[in-house]
Amino acid sequence: MKSCENIYFVGMMGAGKTTIGRHLARRLKKRFVDCDHEIEARTGVRIPVIFDIEGEVGFRKRESQVLEALAEERGLVLATGGGAVLAPQNRCLLAGTGLVIYLCVPPDELYARTKHDRNRPLLQVDNPQERIRELHAQRDPLYREIADIVLEGGGRTPLAVARQLEQEILKSCKP
Numbered sequence: 001m002k003s004c005e006n007i008y009f010v011g012m013m014g015a016g017k018t019t020i021g022r023h024l025a026r027r028l029k030k031r032f033v034d035c036d037h038e039i040e041a042r043t044g045v046r047i048p049v050i051f052d053i054e055g056e057v058g059f060r061k062r063e064s065q066v067l068e069a070l071a072e073e074r075g076l077v078l079a080t081g082g083g084a085v086l087a088p089q090n091r092c093l094l095a096g097t098g099l100v101i102y103l104c105v106p107p108d109e110l111y112a113r114t115k116h117d118r119n120r121p122l123l124q125v126d127n128p129q130e131r132i133r134e135l136h137a138q139r140d141p142l143y144r145e146i147a148d149i150v151l152e153g154g155g156r157t158p159l160a161v162a163r164q165l166e167q168e169i170l171k172s173c174k175p
Contacts (some may be wrong), residue, residue, distance in 0.1 A: 030077045086139070100148050100149070
């Protein structure tokens, strides 16, 4: 059995990691942290500004540093950024220090959820729907590689998903 002291949500942007993570954290009486929000709090600027100044490489470096610091905490539900799994050391860190939940949502539904969001630098392209498909194809195997639970998604309320996850976690984790 795996320790579930920390629970990490992985998945594409728009999958529901933050919303479901907040519900689950409340139900499990754990602290919730959104990695992207934590990066913004630590840098004092929004993520699109980091991308503008440092590019994706600079952002990913900051993301890895924040993940490493957060993984040292206990009693945490963490929503990672969608691309956090791109770095092998992040995948190793997440898989080795907590329970990993992959919220898998089809690319077309992700597009519907994110098409009006201007705070997603990777989608500021001519064809964001195609970009989501490309990112999903690249990242889906990486999410699945480290996931302890894969939740094929869509169609249920975030609270219903959190309730289901709570039951699975209570059954499958060491106390």
